[in-house]
Amino acid sequence: MARVTVLVAAAAAAAAAVATSALGATLQEATDTGVAFLADRCAAQQPLLVALADAVGSGDAAAARAAYVASRPPYEEIEVLATNEALGTLDARIDARPYAFDGGEDDPEWAGFHRVERDLYRDGNLTAAAASTAALRIAVDELCVALTNNTAGVTPTESLDGQVALAFEVAAKKVSSEEETWSDASLLIFKHNYRGIWGLFTPFKEAGLAPATAAEVDSAYEALLAAYAAVDPAGVAAAAVPARPYSAVTVAERAALMNATYVFAASLRDARDALLSEESPTPAPASSRMEGVSTPAVVRDEAYADETAAGVAAFAAQCQEQQRVLVPLRTALAAGDMSGARAAYAAGRGPYEQIETLAAAFEEEDTAIDARPDAFEYGELDPEWGGIHAVERALYRDEDVPAALAALDGVDAAVASLCTKLENDLSLFSATTTWEGMLALSLEVPAKKISSEEETWSDLSLMIFRENAKGIRALYAPFAPRLSAPVRGAVNASLDAIQALWGTLDAGNDWDTGVNFRAFANTTIAERGSIHTAFMTLHRSLQRGAAEVIVAATPKPSPGASPAASPTGAPATSPTATPVPADDGGTCFPSSATVELEGGATVAMADLSIGDRIRTAGGSFSPVYIFSHADPSVVAEFVQLTTASGHTLRATSSHYLPVGGGLVAAGSVTVGTWLTLAGGRTSPVTAVATVVATGLYNPHTLDGSLLLVDGVATSTYTTSVSPGVAAALLAPLRAAYAVVGWSTEALSGGSPLWRLLPHGRAVVGVEEL
Structure with a gap:
């Protein structure tokens, strides 16, 4: 009997192995079918870009913009595989936003559709659009080769992970961030993201997916299409482009579309896990890890220790102010006063948006206080997401007082932890990290925040940008006397220009204390362009300051160190603190050329x-x-x-x-x-x-x-x-x-x-x- 049992068990194991092998082959076949669908979409993309190049070359701006919109759908379907390693660099060349690069729009690596969009809609620069389109066509041609016959070698796991990732990205980020900032064609992007996901997923329904799970995804997709049709009735047809600009979509409509996308994303996650017979990756905890964890100490730059400490002290005072202004918000929420709570929210947002300049020194608190849903794998469905944006959502989108109070509890705890660090732990800060923070935030505003509606639901983005600038000034001020006069003048002028710009953009709202902010949704493309220019000017002037401070603050080599030799045999010396201006006669190439x-x-x-x-x-x-x-x-x-x-x-x-x-x-x-x-x-x-x-x-x-x-x-x-x-x-x-x-x-x-x-x-x- 024992022998029979062993044989039966062995036969069962063998049958299971064959079944697993067959399922694996079927999964790969489903993957290849989906990739073939995307290869066809890429083939359709190529002539659309030829038409775009021709329209741009004709000098007809209106025709060029129409051709741009017409060219967008195919890649937004292909984007479902953007996370695939073999296509990763191509996605960056085709569809990356400026904030994905260290230099934002100044970064030479930034290219693709969003660059063409900026050239055509914001800057009206057809010459630049021609060059951007030429680079885009080269990248798309390479992409088509990689997709044909699945040359990229996309696996079932990569395909399914890509479907889940894009669905959650649309829900957690794109719906709330105006994906097509300058062209206002975001609905087109969402629609074709959905179609790309569906085109890649459909073959898997015949690859061993349980009927009940498949039905769950089908139902979620049908509900998603209905939600989209309610927002954009004219654009839902296959051959149509959105009849409605995304800026006209209301908060309620965005919320409905977002919620339907989350349901669809969750159903795809269930299907992926069932097909791969493994649990989905668990996201790393964020705010729950905060207690007992401190940011590693940094080496302090003693040359600027006093200036660094002065900036941190200013932020410590702002942190205490942040604690104070959160009290009226809690009071209004506890009383069920939604109108008062919203007013208190607006009045209470400023302090942290200044302190954010040094966020890299306290990442745990920053995540707990100010993270957006897209920072988490499953967006708003992720149990670790919370913070001030969760309060904002509850107040302005959902009108959910209990949810707002729960989120505020987390904010209070994180702010208390932050105040302790700012008041007691100078080891976390240095002149170098201070300037790196100013550089990062001065670039993040133009490269990301302007085009992503920082305060999506409250529409208070102008307040965020204003407070970011004030935070940068607070950190910069102690260093100003030690900068060279030209650099100091450039930074001061750029900060003053931002303040003056706000006097025009948000007239009647006092720079220092005003809380009656103009809705960011009402700003024009030209006005957003002026904000971009002002902050990029600040960023460039800060780069010059950083070259002086960071080089001067860098620890010198030990006395026994041997100096490097130059090509002429002379020993190399320490770099000078102030960059030589590009037009001063220093007519050459850098050492690394x-x-x-x-x-x-x-x-x-x-x-x-x-x-x-x-x-x-x-x-x-x-x-x-x-x-x-x-x-x-x-x-x-x-x-x-x-x-x-x-x-x-x-x-x-x-x-x-x-x-x-x-x-x-x-x-x-x-x-x-x-x-x-x-x-x-x-x-x-x-x-x-x-x-x-x-x-x-x-x-x-x-x-x-x-x-x-x-x-x-x-x-x-x-x-x-x-x-x-x-x-x-x-x-x-x-x-x-x-x-x-x-x-x-x-x-x-x-x-x-x-x-x-x-x-x-x-x-x-x-x-x-």
């Missing part, structure tokens, strides 16, 4: 030596016989140019680049300018930014050819010296090197000799070369 040596190796400028043979733009190799600059110590401003081909060049603004048969200074290059690459290929510039980097190098080759620096053709000439004069000056040195292999350091190290020569122009025609 690269060239190719004969033999194929790529080296940085800092490692290049006289006599090294480097590739020129013509494809040949020529020896370096002199550096007109070779200074590893200086910190300088550079123009950063990014092309649709993915190349990034950093050069000082006065450095000439070959453009259209002539030479154009890097500082005069604009988005849409075509630069020359290796082999004579060309590619349009898609982004222009100003960055700070270390080192100034300008090598000259014996044959005088154009160089290839970071893969982009550049001249060795600059506007500091006219090309004809520079060529004549260097002729004897070239001859000496060519005859006896002799070189000179007369210009190396950044000689002031350039100052004695006539200055060139920003553009030099081919006949003048």
Whole structure:
């Protein structure tokens, strides 16, 4: 009997193994079918982008905007696989928002649909839109190759996880964040996200999914379509675009659509877990981990210890104010006074939005106080989500007093913990982290908050931005006297400009204490653009300040440390605190810029030596016989140019680049300018930014050819010296090197000799070369 039992058990195990194998194959077949659907959508995307490029090229702004809207649906269906590792970088190139990049809109890596949208709707810049569209088409072409025959190798787990992730993202983030900020076409995005999810999910219904679970998803999807149709009746048809701008959708309508999306997302999660026979990942706890956990101490920058402490003290006082202003909110809620509670909420939001500047030093409290639902895997359904935005939702969207009180309990506890840290633990803060916080928040406002309706349900976003600016000023003020006059003037002017702008945007509402805020939903595209410009100007001025403070605060090498050697053999010195302005004659490339040596190796400028043979733009190799600059110590401003081909060049603004048969200074290059690459290929510039980097190098080759620096053709000439004069000056040195292999350091190290020569122009025609 025992033997029979063993045999039966073995047969059962074998049958189970076969069934599991068959199910696995079926799941992969379902995955491949879904990917094939997306490959067809990608094929449909390509001609739409051709039409967009043609419309942009025609110079007809209205036609270009219509073509943009028409081009959006396919990728919003394909986005369901954005989390797939093989497609991850492509999603960033196609559909990322500015806040996904360290530099926001200034970041050379930012590209895709949202860049085209900004160019067309906010800036009305068809030239920039042409370059952005060109880069977008390249990325989409690559995507189509990856999707065809599932070349990307998407697995069932990746497919199902992508469906769940996108459904929760729409519910937790997109519905409340105006996905298409400038075009106001967000409903179009949601609709095609839903269709993409459904197209990927449907094949799985035949891959072993229990009928009851499949019916649950079907029912949730039908309810979602009904909710969408109620919001956008004209746009629900397959061939239609939304007849209604998203800005006109009411709070109640958004809430209904959001709730239906959450139900759909949860049903997909159940189906995924059933198909994969495993529990879904548990999100890491947020606010519940706060007690007993402190942020690791940072190294304090003693050079600015007093300034840092002064800023933290100002925030400690703001934290006490935050505790005080939350009391009237609780009182009104306890009395059931919804109108009074909303007024108290508006009056109580300011202090933390200033303190938020240092949020990186107290991430646990920041999460518990101010996290949005999209910071959690399951959005509002996640049990760990709470904080002030949960209070906002309960007050303005749901009118749920018990929920508001429960959320406020968590806020009170987190604020109390925060006040203790601000008052008693200076080890959490330093000059470096203070400036990093100011830089991060000054960028987050224009790159994210303006386009995401920070206060979705209360419509108080203008208050948030105002208080963020005041928080930055409070931290900056103690440092101001120790900054150089030009930098101090730039930061002060940018902060004053924001305050003056609020006098126009929110007239009649006092900058310091006013609480009668204008609804952010009523601001125009032009007004939002002005907010963006003001905060980006602040961010750029703060970058200059950070270059002074952070470099000065960086611990010096120990006395026994050996200094690095420069290419000329001189020891490197500590970087200067103040960046050299891009137009001051420092006409070179940073230390990290690269060239190719004969033999194929790529080296940085800092490692290049006289006599090294480097590739020129013509494809040949020529020896370096002199550096007109070779200074590893200086910190300088550079123009950063990014092309649709993915190349990034950093050069000082006065450095000439070959453009259209002539030479154009890097500082005069604009988005849409075509630069020359290796082999004579060309590619349009898609982004222009100003960055700070270390080192100034300008090598000259014996044959005088154009160089290839970071893969982009550049001249060795600059506007500091006219090309004809520079060529004549260097002729004897070239001859000496060519005859006896002799070189000179007369210009190396950044000689002031350039100052004695006539200055060139920003553009030099081919006949003048």
